[in-house]
Amino acid sequence: MIELKLETVIENLLRDDLEKDKTLFYDLTHKSLYNYCLILAHKPEVADDLLHDTYIKAFKNLSTLLDRSKCNAWLKKIAKNIYLDLLKKSYVKNETDIFEDNFFATSVDDNLVMHDIINTMQTLSVEFREVIYLIDMEGVDYTSAAHIIGITAEAVKSRIHRARKKFIKNYNCTSAIPAK
Amino acid sequence: MNEKDYFKKINELNKLFVSPSSDLKKRVLKSSKKPEVTRKPQILLSIAALFIFTLAITAIMNSNKTEDLTIVKYVTNQNYVAHFKLEDMNLDKAFFVELELPENIDIVSKNKSILKKKNFMFMWSVFSDTKTVSFPFKALEKGVFDLQIKILDQNMELIETKSITLEVQEG
Numbered sequence: 001m002i003e004l005k006l007e008t009v010i011e012n013l014l015r016d017d018l019e020k021d022k023t024l025f026y027d028l029t030h031k032s033l034y035n036y037c038l039i040l041a042h043k044p045e046v047a048d049d050l051l052h053d054t055y056i057k058a059f060k061n062l063s064t065l066l067d068r069s070k071c072n073a074w075l076k077k078i079a080k081n082i083y084l085d086l087l088k089k090s091y092v093k094n095e096t097d098i099f100e101d102n103f104f105a106t107s108v109d110d111n112l113v114m115h116d117i118i119n120t121m122q123t124l125s126v127e128f129r130e131v132i133y134l135i136d137m138e139g140v141d142y143t144s145a146a147h148i149i150g151i152t153a154e155a156v157k158s159r160i161h162r163a164r165k166k167f168i169k170n171y172n173c174t175s176a177i178p179a180k
Numbered sequence: 181m182n183e184k185d186y187f188k189k190i191n192e193l194n195k196l197f198v199s200p201s202s203d204l205k206k207r208v209l210k211s212s213k214k215p216e217v218t219r220k221p222q223i224l225l226s227i228a229a230l231f232i233f234t235l236a237i238t239a240i241m242n243s244n245k246t247e248d249l250t251i252v253k254y255v256t257n258q259n260y261v262a263h264f265k266l267e268d269m270n271l272d273k274a275f276f277v278e279l280e281l282p283e284n285i286d287i288v289s290k291n292k293s294i295l296k297k298k299n300f301m302f303m304w305s306v307f308s309d310t311k312t313v314s315f316p317f318k319a320l321e322k323g324v325f326d327l328q329i330k331i332l333d334q335n336m337e338l339i340e341t342k343s344i345t346l347e348v349q350e351g
Contacts, residue, residue, distance in 0.1 A: 030199075056211050117189045137194040
């Protein structure tokens with residue numbers, strides 16, 4: 001239903017380019033895209049810039065989107081490319097940084113189990129976090145995930161398998177340490 | 181934790197992501213606005229178009245006259261080859277070329293490693309028919325870069341200093 005609505009919004013945007021359609025387009029796509037930007041960039045301020053630049057590029061090149069049902073994957077691919085450009089220019093570091101305090105909703109701190117889950121996510125590399133987010137959290141299919149990440153579907157399958165294994169292993173290690 | 185718990189917890193984690201601020205939404209929508217074009221009378225537009233056309237023709241004619249115009253060819257991502265002509269110079273022996281590189285331009289050596297040097301010197305043998313000197317470089321961003329080039333003879337005596345412009349575009 002949302003996909004259908006999004007396709008209509010894209011049609012309207014291409015035809016009339018109205019402010020209200022842009023707002024609608026943003027509203028329908030921003031949450032999942034922002035989460036993906038956070039997964040890539042670690043820091044909310046970098047994710048903000050990434051999201052901003054992605055939309056500017058997307059609005060400019062919307063006419064090149066041939067399969068409108070794959071708009072969300074297309075947006076994520078743009079975000080990934082911009083992120084890689086940022087990496088090249090060394091604006092962001094490709095390291096496992098500590099997530100910012102406001103990465104997740106603040107209520108997480110009250111939940112120790114969820115805290116462990118977040119801590120475990122922190123221990124993973126950006127490649128593993130990305131694939132876990134896309135496949136297990138977003139429910140993106142292997143082909144779309146492969147397109148976004150820029151690897152083959154087989155490599156995605158292998159990577160998600162390794163990422164899950166690593167996550168479970170790291171979780172079992174970190175949660176064994178008693179909380180201070 | 182086993183695999184079953186993993187999926188349960190990951191799903192819960194998904195609900196906890198924060199949303200971007202409303203300011204960001206405003207920023208995105210503001211930036212995506214196209215600049216408003218005020219409608220001018222048709223005749224003014226025609227005059228403007230004619231003026232731009234004349235300017236463009238003049239620029240093309242001028243560029244053809246410039247012998248040391250630099251053409252930059254896109255090779256692979258960020259790797260370019262610059263060619264500049266030195267037809268107006270009467271050089272018949274091997275000579276040296278010294279480049280003063282601006283920021284964002286790195287010279288690439290033959291084995292494709294990047295030479296981080298502000299001043300780069302290489303020897304160029306007697307001209308071929310094209311009288312064109314080429315050098316590979318890596319540009320970190322697109323744009324127009326001014327480059328100082330010194331032509332030195334075999335005794336390292338300065339023959340001439342030239343200023344060339346590198347226009348780095350995507351191929």
